[in-house]
Amino acid sequence: MPETEMVDDTLRQRAIALYDRFTHDGMDRRAFFAELSRIAGGAAAANLLLAGIAANPAAAALTAPDDPGITVKRVRWKVAPGRMLAGYRVMPSGTPAGPLPLVMVIHENRGLNPHIEDIARRLALAGFIALAPDFLSARGGTPKNEDRARTLIGQLDLGRTTADAVATVLMLSKDPAGNGKVGAVGFCWGGALTDRVAVAAGGSLRAAVSYYGPAPDPAEAAKVKAAMMLHYAGLDDRVNATARPWVEALRAAHVRYESYLYPNVNHAFNNDTAPDRYNAEAAKLAWDRTIRFLKTQLA
Numbered sequence: 001m002p003e004t005e006m007v008d009d010t011l012r013q014r015a016i017a018l019y020d021r022f023t024h025d026g027m028d029r030r031a032f033f034a035e036l037s038r039i040a041g042g043a044a045a046a047n048l049l050l051a052g053i054a055a056n057p058a059a060a061a062l063t064a065p066d067d068p069g070i071t072v073k074r075v076r077w078k079v080a081p082g083r084m085l086a087g088y089r090v091m092p093s094g095t096p097a098g099p100l101p102l103v104m105v106i107h108e109n110r111g112l113n114p115h116i117e118d119i120a121r122r123l124a125l126a127g128f129i130a131l132a133p134d135f136l137s138a139r140g141g142t143p144k145n146e147d148r149a150r151t152l153i154g155q156l157d158l159g160r161t162t163a164d165a166v167a168t169v170l171m172l173s174k175d176p177a178g179n180g181k182v183g184a185v186g187f188c189w190g191g192a193l194t195d196r197v198a199v200a201a202g203g204s205l206r207a208a209v210s211y212y213g214p215a216p217d218p219a220e221a222a223k224v225k226a227a228m229m230l231h232y233a234g235l236d237d238r239v240n241a242t243a244r245p246w247v248e249a250l251r252a253a254h255v256r257y258e259s260y261l262y263p264n265v266n267h268a269f270n271n272d273t274a275p276d277r278y279n280a281e282a283a284k285l286a287w288d289r290t291i292r293f294l295k296t297q298l299a
Contacts, residue, residue, distance in 0.1 A: 099180070101299065
């Protein structure tokens, strides 16, 4: 590989690590951009780097909302007295041969955005009833500004949010079009919440798939009744430091689990709206594993 390409790749990885600090550790935007400009050698170069690293809400989806194979609805449901969630529900169109398995899709720390809605549609096209809640419903819903969305998500009460997710699992289990068997899949912040829902939901949750989510306290592993699938990125040191103890605790607690580490890919490798972090090969492999797992566990 030419030396310039090696330098470019090293620079990109430094920028990705910095962006991870900004999006997950509460780093101030001005401080982030100042440091990114220093790394890149100027503001213009920093903007070019950021365009490849950050998720682009205008990026083309892999599925279409008006795909004839699915039916899409905006829905609301009660999770506690005086508290409602809004969300995006998708199911296969037409008359199914029988009741369908159900999956809750838990968004990243950007909230319920077009990318997560696209994920829900992919699940519906694979034969599931998919429901993507907006956990910022009580704050007026996910804002278009993702910095604002991250701030609002950082202010959520984790215990209450977990309880809302568990209430959603219970609601889904009673969906008249469903078979009563509910799974969850989540990404980043949503991957972490997926693990926590697996701890809190007991036998109500049949399967949980966590993509690069910081793991809970390993002492909680014995409470998990769901079958678990865990996807981790090889370059994601921040999350992987929590992953190893969590996987070991699941094994010790005799929880059914599958854990995969994808070498040389970054956190958020499944998010196709962030070109410099997305890895098509790893994303396809992880998604194929996810669909196979959910079909098996929710049959």
